[in-house]
Amino acid sequence: MAKVSEDSNNPDERDVGRYRIQAVAEMTGVSAATLRAWERRYGIPSPSRTASAYRLYSDRDIALVRQVRELCEGGMAPSQAAQVVLTRDEAPPPPIERPATDADAHALAVQRILDAVDRFDADQLESAVKHALFLGPSVTVFEAILAPTLNAIGARWEEGSLSVGQEHLAAELIGNAVRYVLRLVQPEGANRVALLACFADEEHVTPLYGIALRFAEWGFKTVMLGGRTPTYALRHAVAEVNPDIVGLSLTITPPPYRARELIDGYAEACGQIPWIVGGKAAPELGEQVSERGGIIAPSDPRLLRELVERLLAARSAATRH
């Protein structure tokens, strides 16, 4: 084939004329005479010329000729086909949604999930959540996309713009995704264990999975007891697992009598194992928790990590003596 220069993947070079007329005739199925006639009459194709006046056709010329030929085969007159193809070629390409920064990508991912929830479109929701999982490390995905989405869903449900059905659909799908991610990021051969559970009346388990991702990032194996963990169940788990730390999660504030009985039960269950309480409602129980030897987890992840490392170091110093 009469090709003048080598192929290039550089898009800027695709418009360079490099094919002789016979080659173009073979590639497009349009005869050399017709190519010359179309050029003269309609300006398609528009080859460049070599120093010795040979026509040189570019990839774009070839694409345009093929389009004119297809339209003609469909019954359109060549003059009209050429006009259609030229108009199409001049139209600006549709804008591609390409976020400029990670923050934009995260905001767009939140929006996609919320749109799917608004439409009650389970398939779309599934695909928006899957897409979000690829936008960074697990902790970033959770904290920059899934947590703000859940918070927005809660706010919309509270103001009445989302139904309970929509809230459940989203919570279920996002919750499942987070559980799945946690299984993937559990560090192998970890030599420290965090035992995690929700308070006995607590169904909000996704916040606990969110914090489990942090523990996994810090090299902890996490053993999950999940929602509604009674005090006796924690006692049994502590005895069996012998964790380095216990983390309890609380989103809804229990009534005072219930809070007292649960905190007493959890303190007893943990014995000498350090235990911390986190979640939106945790600070409200600060006094009772610290009276029984527990600690309210700071919400700043850096401070939380320092606290956890300090508690582990203190425990290992105590067990050495």
Ligand code: B12
């Ligand atoms: C999903 C959801 C549900 C789901 C939960 C499903 C599940 N598997 O988790 C279902 C449908 C079951 C549910 C039920 C209810 N819900 Co609800 N729910 C929510 C929603 C939308 C999201 C919760 C969530 O996952 N948040 C996302 C995470 C990231 O939250 P987070 O607290 O920030 O978690 C971080 C920290 O707190 C911390 N953390 C958390 N735990 C721990 C533990 C440790 C050890 C550490 C260190 C840190 C830590 O780390 C986490 C990760 O960064 C919230 C809205 C909201 N704003 O939270 C309402 C919300 C929490 N629910 C609410 C209510 C009222 C209820 C119900 C009472 C409704 C009803 N009438 O039945 C019930 C209560 C059930 C119960 N007994 O627990 C209210 C609570 C208001 C209040 N404070 O009293 C909220 C705030 C909605 C609202 N705007 O009114 N809910």
